[in-house]
């Protein structure tokens with residue numbers, strides 16, 4: 001649901017991973033543990049139990065220090081990265097409550113595009129969009145938010161219910177915009193990435209390729225426009241980057 005689906009083909013990880021480690025790695029000593037003052041506080045709505053298999057066939061992915069820095073800036077203390085075996089789930093997605101999955105082609109993005117992509121998924125986790133979804137679909141279905149402890153039970157309500165999906169779609173769109181701008185700012189502070197080199201370059205690539213993400217959410221062009229007001233903030237945060 002939170003996939004930023006791309007449309008690159010399958011490929012290996014060698015060059016992209018090397019560039020990432022080279023350009024946007026920082027040092028272990030530079031890892032910041034306190035959340036950024038500008039990052040919104042963790043939401044106080046209820047936690048559901050999420051016990052889905054995070055990613056069958058995935059391998060553990062050792063995160064560069066920059067990704068850990070982004071997680072820390074977002075107030076996330078427990079995070080796991082996985083490498084998908086192929087592109088079937090899109091370039092990146094998050095699995096509740098604490099897993100970010102990247103595809104082989106995601107690791108071939110430029111360092112700042114990849115930092116934005118990872119930052120975007122980290123925002124979904126930090127802002128607990130999956131719990132927010134479970135509450136929303138419960139309430140829209142006429143149930144109490146606490147009718148089940150299990151998030152997957154709640155999300156099953158939306159399976160095959162197009163009307164319900166339509167009613168919550170505005171929430172999903174808001175979550176995507178939030179993940180975009182906060183993710184772009186995480187990439188700025190952790191990696192020194194501008195909006196132009198991170199988010200905008202990522203969306204432009206998508207627009208040029210005919211759109212993958214556009215199918216499920218707002219168009220890349222619309223998301224690009226929504227990011228423009230944050231360009232100056234990103235520039236200022238990028239000066240705090242240790243790279």
Ligand SMILES: [Zn+2]
Pocket residue numbers: 001002003004120124175176179
């Ligand atoms: Zn997303």
